[in-house]
Amino acid sequence: MFTPAQRLYFLFLFVLVFIMFLLAAYTAWIDPAITYGFWPGIKHGFFAVQNGFIGLFSGREYYAPLVTSGYRWGFWVGLFLIPGLIRVVFEVLGVVVEEMIRR
Numbered sequence: 392m393f394t395p396a397q398r399l400y401f402l403f404l405f406v407l408v409f410i411m412f413l414l415a416a417y418t419a420w421i422d423p424a425i426t427y428g429f430w431p432g433i434k435h436g437f438f439a440v441q442n443g444f445i446g447l448f449s450g451r452e453y454y455a456p457l458v459t460s461g462y463r464w465g466f467w468v469g470l471f472l473i474p475g476l477i478r479v480v481f482e483v484l485g486v487v488v489e490e491m492i493r494r
Contacts, residue, residue, distance in 0.1 A: 414441075415441035418434070419442055421442070421451070423452060427457070428462055431465070432455075432458070432465025432468075432469060433466070434469060435453070435455060436466035437469040437474065438469075439454070
């Protein structure tokens with residue numbers, strides 16, 4: 392059905408998703424009584440999907456209700472730019488490892 396490489400990829404993907412949900416559950420908790428700025432906005436934006444999914448079952452916030460304009464910028468940077476940069480780093484790392492294996 393699946394090749395060993397595909398099974399390894401799915402295992403890696405499952406572990407990565409589990410780690411992201413675990414990090415979101417404990418590090419990106421949003422307190423509605425606190426006003427957040429730029430840096431917390433980056434963190435909340437990065438974990439927005441996980442916080443949104445957790446919020447479906449627990450009533451948890453994925454976007455802080457009390458924010459500054461810096462939070463809005465940080466949220467969008469964390470939502471789009473940071474995952475894109477991580478993807479580029481993994482792609483470059485994959486090319487480097489592939490070249491090392493070929494030699």
